Amino acid sequence: MAEGGARVELRGVGVRYANGTADAVHAVDLTIDAGTFAVLLGPSGCGKSTLLRTINRLVEPTAGTVLIDGADARARPATELRREIGYVIQAVGLFPHYTVAENVAVVPRLLGWDEARIRERVDELLGLIRLDPERYRDRRPRELSGGEAQRVGVARALAARPRVLLMDEPFAAVDAIVRASLQDEIARVHRELRTTIVFVTHDVDEALRLADRIVVMNAGRVVQNGPPDDILERPADDFVRELVGVDAETRRLALERPLIER
Amino acid sequence: MAHLGTHVALAGTALVVALALGIPLAGLTADRAWPRAVLLALAGGFRVVPSLAILMLALPLLGLGFGPALLALVVLALPPILVNTDVGLRSVPRATLEAARGTGMTERQIGLRVRWPLALPVVAVGVRTATVEVIASATLAAFIGGGGLGDYIVGGLQTSDFSELLLGAVSVALLALAADSALALTQRKLAI
Numbered sequence: 001m002a003e004g005g006a007r008v009e010l011r012g013v014g015v016r017y018a019n020g021t022a023d024a025v026h027a028v029d030l031t032i033d034a035g036t037f038a039v040l041l042g043p044s045g046c047g048k049s050t051l052l053r054t055i056n057r058l059v060e061p062t063a064g065t066v067l068i069d070g071a072d073a074r075a076r077p078a079t080e081l082r083r084e085i086g087y088v089i090q091a092v093g094l095f096p097h098y099t100v101a102e103n104v105a106v107v108p109r110l111l112g113w114d115e116a117r118i119r120e121r122v123d124e125l126l127g128l129i130r131l132d133p134e135r136y137r138d139r140r141p142r143e144l145s146g147g148e149a150q151r152v153g154v155a156r157a158l159a160a161r162p163r164v165l166l167m168d169e170p171f172a173a174v175d176a177i178v179r180a181s182l183q184d185e186i187a188r189v190h191r192e193l194r195t196t197i198v199f200v201t202h203d204v205d206e207a208l209r210l211a212d213r214i215v216v217m218n219a220g221r222v223v224q225n226g227p228p229d230d231i232l233e234r235p236a237d238d239f240v241r242e243l244v245g246v247d248a249e250t251r252r253l254a255l256e257r258p259l260i261e262r
Numbered sequence: 263m264a265h266l267g268t269h270v271a272l273a274g275t276a277l278v279v280a281l282a283l284g285i286p287l288a289g290l291t292a293d294r295a296w297p298r299a300v301l302l303a304l305a306g307g308f309r310v311v312p313s314l315a316i317l318m319l320a321l322p323l324l325g326l327g328f329g330p331a332l333l334a335l336v337v338l339a340l341p342p343i344l345v346n347t348d349v350g351l352r353s354v355p356r357a358t359l360e361a362a363r364g365t366g367m368t369e370r371q372i373g374l375r376v377r378w379p380l381a382l383p384v385v386a387v388g389v390r391t392a393t394v395e396v397i398a399s400a401t402l403a404a405f406i407g408g409g410g411l412g413d414y415i416v417g418g419l420q421t422s423d424f425s426e427l428l429l430g431a432v433s434v435a436l437l438a439l440a441a442d443s444a445l446a447l448t449q450r451k452l453a454i
């Protein structure tokens with residue numbers, strides 16, 4: 001697998017869950033260029049996770065096609081596809097019976113890398129996410145803080161040099177200070193590796209901070225797709241205006257409060 | 263000594279059979295609503311029937327001897343094994359399984375590398391419970407001619423030989439304690 005990212009294209013992607021009466025995701029056309037940091041932004045239940053999970057086929061679309069670098073995601077077994085796509089979730093989901101090193105090594109092992117190469121890669125990744133290999137390699141997940149655990153989650157997802165990294169609200173469960181440092185890390189990792197990242201959040205600040213492109217979703221549809229400036233300055237409709245506008249107002253108030261107290 | 267041998271053989275065989283049946287069975291039903299409901303209902307039903315009653319029920323159906331005693335003990339050992347295997351498998355966090363799926367493990371790899379290893383400590387508790395129950399209840403097998411250390415107790419009762427009765431009771435207790443501590447150690451090794 002080469003460094004850099006793959007282009008992700010969704011063509012008319014729709015998802016209706018077996019028990020659902022409406023589409024959770026409806027007729028989404030979206031192209032994410034290679035190496036882009038794309039953020040899916042929208043309110044709870046609008047279909048962000050569902051859409052994200054169609055990319056690694058944890059959810060199979062009931063309509064449309066997902067293409068990775070032009071190749072239909074369905075052309076190969078889903079397990080093979082997933083080994084080339086990193087996946088990070090809010091709950092982290094480290095394997096508690098594995099050490100940090102073993103967690104990071106999961107995908108390389110599935111791919112049959114030899115042990116020497118795996119060991120080298122594990123240390124390289126721990127370095128990348130700024131956890132001292134000597135100190136962290138042999139720890140168990142229960143011996144990590146929430147922030148450290150999610151760093152390991154990111155390292156596990158990056159282990160086999162995926163060209164696409166999917167992240168579903170990865171930093172939503174940690175406190176604001178840790179979140180900010182994790183955001184810095186992922187931005188740096190993206191600059192270094194140029195992996196295509198598709199990142200889900202409902203936090204507007206986080207989206208503005210990280211995104212090359214923001215994809216705003218509402219009720220299963222993409223309502224706007226553009227660079228952060230565009231979203232702020234030229235919201236496509238009232239929904240988008242309110243989404244970023246209300247938040248801008250909150251931020252302004254949050255900045256003012258200390259002044260009042262002084 | 264022969265009594266001890268029979269006792270261990272009886273309890274050991276019953277456990278092996280119950281494990282061989284119970285663990286795969288609970289594994290198969292854990293993710294299937296209806297089969298699981300049936301299995302847990304059966305396990306719950308058998309759990310509340312006293313072991314003596316199971317042994318006495320086995321008597322008219324299967325007659326006397328090692329075989330019927332074995333069958334009754336298997337029935338006795340199954341509920342904790344079934345229930346704990348089920349609980350163990352189902353208590354693996356969804357996020358862990360989701361992450362496993364996301365790495366590109368096959369369903370089989372998820373089972374072998376993640377789900378079963380994480381369920382194992384809970385399964386082990388069930389095995390420990392079943393072991394102690396089976397060793398203790400194997401004593402009752404003597405009443406239906408199954409042999410074992412219970413013979414000392416039956417004999418002691420018939421001849422009012424208190425020391426023989428005591429020998430039986432104490433040796434069963436020691437055996438159960440020994441098995442329990444051995445399993446407790448194993449369990450600690452399994453703990454994550």
Ligand SMILES: Nc1ncnc2c1ncn2[C@@H]1O[C@H](COP(=O)(O)OP(=O)(O)OP(=O)(O)O)[C@@H](O)[C@H]1O
Pocket residue numbers: 017018019020024042043044045046047048049050051202
């Ligand atoms: N496995 C499922 N089965 C049935 N319906 C589902 C399933 N997963 C999600 N849904 C439904 O699909 C819709 C979109 O859910 P999704 O999880 O994609 O939203 P989301 O934007 O990620 O929300 P959140 O920000 O709360 O995570 C919701 O109405 C949800 O109830």
Ligand SMILES: [Mg+2]
Pocket residue numbers: 048049050168
């Ligand atoms: Mg979601």
